[in-house]
Amino acid sequence: MKKSTLRRIWIYMGKYKINLIGVLICSFFSNTLLIFAPLLTGKAIDKIIGPSNVDFSGLIPLISILLALYLTSSLFQWFMSILSNVAASHITKDIRKDAFDHLNTLPLKFFDQTAHGDIISKLTNDIDAISEGLFQGITQVLSAAIIITGCFGFMLAINPFITMIVLIITPLCFFIASFIAKQSKKMFSNQSKTVGELNGYVEEMIGNQKVVKAFGYENRSLEAFKKMNEELYHWGQKAQWYSSLTNPTTRLINNTAYVAVTVIGGLLAIAGHLSVGNIASFLTYSNQFAKPINEITSLSSQIQSAFASAERVFALIDEESEAKVLESAKEINNPRGSVEFKKVSFSYRPDVPLIKELDLSVKPTNMIAIVGPTGSGKTTLVNLIMRFYDVNSGNIIIDGDSIYNVTRESLRQSIGMVLQESWLFKGTVAENVAYGKPEATRNEIINAAKESMAHSFIKRLPKGYDTEITEDGGNLSQGQKQLLTITRVMLTNPSILILDEATSNIDTRTEIKIQKAFSKMMEGRTSFVIAHRLSTIREADVILVLKDGDIIEKGNHEELLKKKGFYYTMYHSQFAE
Ligand SMILES: Nc1ncnc2c1ncn2[C@@H]1O[C@H](COP(=O)(O)OP(=O)(O)OP(=O)(O)O)[C@@H](O)[C@H]1O
Numbered sequence: 001m002k003k004s005t006l007r008r009i010w011i012y013m014g015k016y017k018i019n020l021i022g023v024l025i026c027s028f029f030s031n032t033l034l035i036f037a038p039l040l041t042g043k044a045i046d047k048i049i050g051p052s053n054v055d056f057s058g059l060i061p062l063i064s065i066l067l068a069l070y071l072t073s074s075l076f077q078w079f080m081s082i083l084s085n086v087a088a089s090h091i092t093k094d095i096r097k098d099a100f101d102h103l104n105t106l107p108l109k110f111f112d113q114t115a116h117g118d119i120i121s122k123l124t125n126d127i128d129a130i131s132e133g134l135f136q137g138i139t140q141v142l143s144a145a146i147i148i149t150g151c152f153g154f155m156l157a158i159n160p161f162i163t164m165i166v167l168i169i170t171p172l173c174f175f176i177a178s179f180i181a182k183q184s185k186k187m188f189s190n191q192s193k194t195v196g197e198l199n200g201y202v203e204e205m206i207g208n209q210k211v212v213k214a215f216g217y218e219n220r221s222l223e224a225f226k227k228m229n230e231e232l233y234h235w236g237q238k239a240q241w242y243s244s245l246t247n248p249t250t251r252l253i254n255n256t257a258y259v260a261v262t263v264i265g266g267l268l269a270i271a272g273h274l275s276v277g278n279i280a281s282f283l284t285y286s287n288q289f290a291k292p293i294n295e296i297t298s299l300s301s302q303i304q305s306a307f308a309s310a311e312r313v314f315a316l317i318d319e320e321s322e323a324k325v326l327e328s329a330k331e332i333n334n335p336r337g338s339v340e341f342k343k344v345s346f347s348y349r350p351d352v353p354l355i356k357e358l359d360l361s362v363k364p365t366n367m368i369a370i371v372g373p374t375g376s377g378k379t380t381l382v383n384l385i386m387r388f389y390d391v392n393s394g395n396i397i398i399d400g401d402s403i404y405n406v407t408r409e410s411l412r413q414s415i416g417m418v419l420q421e422s423w424l425f426k427g428t429v430a431e432n433v434a435y436g437k438p439e440a441t442r443n444e445i446i447n448a449a450k451e452s453m454a455h456s457f458i459k460r461l462p463k464g465y466d467t468e469i470t471e472d473g474g475n476l477s478q479g480q481k482q483l484l485t486i487t488r489v490m491l492t493n494p495s496i497l498i499l500d501e502a503t504s505n506i507d508t509r510t511e512i513k514i515q516k517a518f519s520k521m522m523e524g525r526t527s528f529v530i531a532h533r534l535s536t537i538r539e540a541d542v543i544l545v546l547k548d549g550d551i552i553e554k555g556n557h558e559e560l561l562k563k564k565g566f567y568y569t570m571y572h573s574q575f576a577e
Contacts, residue, residue, distance in 0.1 A: 019087035027142045030076035035150035042281030088131040105321035108388040126309035133306025144292030151289040166286045169257040173250045184242035191235040198228045331410040335399040337364035337495045337526030344394035354549040369537035370530045372546035378530045382498045416494035420501040422481035430465040436492040448491040452517045454483035479510035486517050497527035534571050
């Protein structure tokens with residue numbers, strides 16, 4: 001357990017000090033009251049002296065006190081769980097908020113390099129494990145400490161000799177329980193690893209059902225699933241076999257102690273050293289004393305796993321945010337759209353240089369097409385303009401301002417992006433269109449849709465602009481989804497456009513319609529268009545041909561064809577197809 005993890009958990013918990021103090025007080029009273037109960041029960045038993053010989057005047061007050069004691073203890077128990085649950089939910093909420101807030105400040109690099117499932121599991125399971133583990137852990141440790149000390153004290157007071165017997169037998173239980181726990185832990189961890197694999201496999205198969213069916217993969221998929229399921233069964237069985245040993249073994253030892261206490265207690269009673277009531281009290285104390293000791297193993301693993309989860313969540317919160325903007329950073333508003341790259345160098349990994357001292361000057365309202373083989377750095381160029389990644393050296397200037405001297409928000413608001421994947425979320429058509437401008441009026445939305453030629457298909461949807469779209473736009477065609485994302489960009493009215501393979505998922509007939517929407521959108525705006533289909537970028541003012549991160553050819557369509565270089569070969573190879 002790292003000290004810093006403890007300190008940070010304490011900072012979160014410290015905000016709910018009052019609840020914590022309340023939990024401590026309630027736990028103290030609830031457990032202390034309970035510890036007195038067996039003593040009183042013993043005394044009550046001793047009031048029943050024999051047939052027709054019951055000391056009612058002593059017995060009735062004892063029973064009344066016992067009832068009051070149990071009632072008060074239960075009330076304290078109830079208050080304790082309310083206080084601890086309230087604090088636990090607040091802490092979960094606070095940590096989750098901090099983690100999610102921080103997630104929004106992380107650079108794209110982080111999301112590119114981290115498994116998304118892992119991030120989700122940190123935000124959900126791990127955060128739950130922290131609060132559950134810690135609060136249950138703390139309250140149980142506290143109760144255990146009070147119960148063990150109290151019971152030990154009372155047992156000692158009743159009879160030190162029998163207390164020694166209990167003291168010898170109970171740790172034996174503890175060692176056996178922890179040995180079994182160690183063995184079963186291995187099996188449980190294999191089991192959860194297999195569960196993880198199985199979940200991943202099922203998710204992949206469900207997500208890619210089309211591909212599974214298209215390639216007739218069903219039977220092979222079933223085979224692979226069967227194998228994993230068998231493995232899961234195997235580990236599950238073993239884990240259960242070991243863990244199911246704990247209870248019977250510890251019970252057996254505890255019961256042996258119970259019998260020993262009863263027999264020795266009986267003998268001592270006959271010798272006149274103990275009363276029957278004393279034996280009854282002692283038996284209850286020895287039981288209560290053993291219980292928390294037996295639970296220490298599971299309690300410690302619960303607390304350890306809460307700490308492990310806390311470390312994972314704090315590691316996420318400690319991930320380095322996007323570089324801070326300068327204090328002097330200004331807002332960029334409606335730029336005219338001139339873009340300049342000055343000796344820009346960039347690489348994703350220090351040992352693999354990608355873009356080397358690239359110079360480029362783009363005039364406002366120009367259409368720049370970026371073409372080149374796969375992996376040549378086309379998307380990287382637009383990543384740099386959007387500041388998804390920062391250059392290693394050099395500068396990018398928009399309308400005379402370095403993009404590093406303006407706020408990221410205003411820079412990104414000035415640029416509209418349409419990607420190959422048209423991302424839509426669960427909500428109405430209108431809500432999806434207004435994603436970048438939530439305050440847009442219905443008229444503005446309709447006008448944008450008319451401009452992007454999406455209006456006619458939206459009108460025909462069952463509820464028009466109020467039609468609910470399922471997650472990922474499953475109930476729309478690929479072309480319709482793309483028209484919606486174009487409308488979304490239209491509505492934000494950016495000065496600069498980036499279209500990254502925006503029509504590559506669309507059939508050629510729909511593409512013509514979408515091309516028209518694009519042409520309309522590009523009017524009066526600087527645009528960067530990445531396209532594999534060269535027929536779509538013939539009209540570009542400048543075509544940049546990229547190869548291994550360098551611009552190897554630059555010019556308009558005719559100029560580049562005349563050159564008979566790389567573009568010429570690419571263009572003709574596409575038409576030969
Ligand atoms: N997040 C990343 N981390 C590390 N390397 C990356 C990352 N993204 C891209 N690369 C690498 O950088 C190079 C350029 O990638 P980029 O996506 O810019 O190519 P592209 O020309 O857009 O390719 P495509 O036409 O296939 O989309 C490739 O070699 C790629 O493997």
